[in-house]
Amino acid sequence: MKLNKKELKEFLDNKVNEYNTLEFIDSDPISIPHKYTLKEDIEISGFLAATIAWGNRKSIIKNANKIMELMGNSPYDFVMSHCNEDLAQFEGFVHRTFNSEDLGFFIKSLKNIYSNHKGLEDIFSKNISNNSTQQSISEFKKIFFEIDHPRRTTKHVSDPLKGSAAKRINMWLRWNCRDDSAGVDFGIWKTIDASALSCPLDVHSGNVARKLGLLKRKQNDAKALAELDTSLRLLDKRDPVKYDFALFGLGVFEGF
Template identity: 70%
Template sequence: MNKTELKEFLDEKVIEFNNPKFIESDPIQIPHQFKLKEDIEITAFLTATIAWGNRKMIIKNSQKMIELMGNSPFDFVMNHQDHHLNSFDGFVHRTFNSLDLQYFIKAIQHIYKNYNGLETVFANNASIDSTQQAISVFKNIFFEIPHLQRTQKHISNPLKGSAAKRINMFLRWMVRNDNAGVDFGIWQNLSPSQLSCPLDVHSGNVARKLGLLKRKQNDAKALAELDTSLRKMDKKDPVKYDFALFGLGVFEKF
């Protein structure tokens, strides 16, 4: 395929996968249960945090986290007492356990009380064409209250070489208004043009087969290379192609 044909092919795949049917089998269904902005973003952040491994298990455990917060995430985050966090005992998703979840609740509360919420932290620290610096700053702020060292591994830092797939996915959910009812578009202070593709095994393998990516590791350098390729096809909304790459990899075994 030449560049024009490749763009046409991927644009068609975006339309095919970026629609409400996508929600049925994707973790994004969890935040779609809510209407309040803060409920959506907290739920989305926690869901994205554990979004690795089996998708059914991700959905199951994300739902469990929300139930442990009484199905009112923002109210729980802002008004919980320390003893309420004991209800998380026994929760585990792979290496993310109850101690990590307890800390995440405290850190999210800290950000709402002292930084005017999650959106503000990312929006205030993004550059004109990237959110990767903002993710790094966010991690520093997230861990500025006392915490276990082990919990730091659950938020990636792209400035230290990570592709930061899960946070980039969270940002896609919050920032893109896709007019199809999948991504939320509830964050008005960031633009889709600043976003990076959530790079994982599936999207990376498909991107390499299509000639969009040459680097073999799925790391920050690979993400920068893929971002450049996707921005050439659509500089205003490059991460819409995540639907095409992921869909081709997961659903079509491309």
């Protein structure tokens, strides 16, 4: 599909308007944090839902809801007040390769972050560099695993500085940081500007981006993400990640 820059921007802006709507929420993992109003509940439920956001979307939402139920539908309260015995109720939970051992560690690590690092937003906002969140994701991973942890669990948090596109964390950062007049994204993190966010890059968004000439690199890795970021910032430097709605919608709902 050959469009000049003006036509491409117009085409994608229209698709953003089409998919960045409240109707989008129910069929998306973002429906999980939309159950909550407390900032910490939104960011924790969102983080856990985003962590398991691969595979079948219905199964992602079902299992994310199950995690919330196991936490008494009060994720922040559960994280802060749990003891080791409480983690036993996760026994048997599994989503793809993410299991009860991983989930139990995630709860412990989140408690450490809120108790000793002033919470999730503080970690990310302190490590923004060159108007990008990629360094801060890498720093977050170090802090996340600073306490004793199962080796197997480290694969469930990506590190962009080691080549990963970190799709799920970039998606979660969009939810938290992007102030969205349509009411989909939350904008609860005021210390990180939307201009620093990266588009969640996966099979769907990557394929659409290549067809539209926004991306040449074949793999969906950190280098491809940097290339896509550059292209999207040329279309809207203040809110480049809004195009996630367009790329995802075109790929998943339209088979573009």
